[in-house]
Amino acid sequence: MSRKNAPGSLDAFDRAILRIVQRDNRMPQRQIAERVNLSAAAVQRRIAAMEKAGIIIGNHAVVDVRAVSLGITAIVEVYLKDERLETVDNAKALFRNAPEVQQCYYVTGGVSFMLIIVSADMTSYEATTRRLFAQNDSVAGYRSLIALDRVKAGSEIVIP
Incomplete structure (x- = not known):
């Protein structure tokens, strides 16, 4: 059974490593090893295994949107005309491939997606x-909330 199929298979060492790499994924593995009381080789093997299992899904830099002249952050509720599989799958593909969409969630509660x-x-x-919603026959409507301030972004998840 792979780690991805067995979420409870993370041991205390894996969890400690994940807490560290979420805060600083550029920390040398020898320093991680010192902090979690393992060898650097063991840390390297564990990180590789978590990547292979899909537990670690990427290593990204968190960029200040203002520093790259992206002054508008919008939280958008999207309402689809129906929730048929084809409609939902097409919307997921469209939103996934739109570079302006930083996050996309398929949700419950009357709203189809939050972007x-x-x-x-x-x-x-x-x-x-216009491109994603107004010209899309599958979208019944949308509502934009424009962020006044980015208070928190790119945060680590709490690993028990």
Whole structure:
């Protein structure tokens, strides 16, 4: 059984390693090893195994959107016309492939999707909404909430 299929298979060492690499994935493995009382080789094997199992799904830099001139962050509720599998799967593919969409969640509660979208300005945001929503026959409607301040982003998850 792979680790991905057995979420409870993470031991205390794996959890400690995950807590560290979430905060600083550039920390040398020898330093991680010192902190968790394992050899560097054991840490390397565990990280590789967690990557292979899909527990660690990537290593990304968290970029300040203002530093790259993306001044608009919108939280968008998307309402689909129906929830048929084909409609939902097509929407997932569209949103997954849109570079402006930073996060996408298929949700319950009357809303079909919640998206986090970043844009340079309102003109480019309008173009994005036209392409993703207004010109999409599967979208019944959408509602945009424009963020006034990015208080927290790219946070680590709590690993018990």
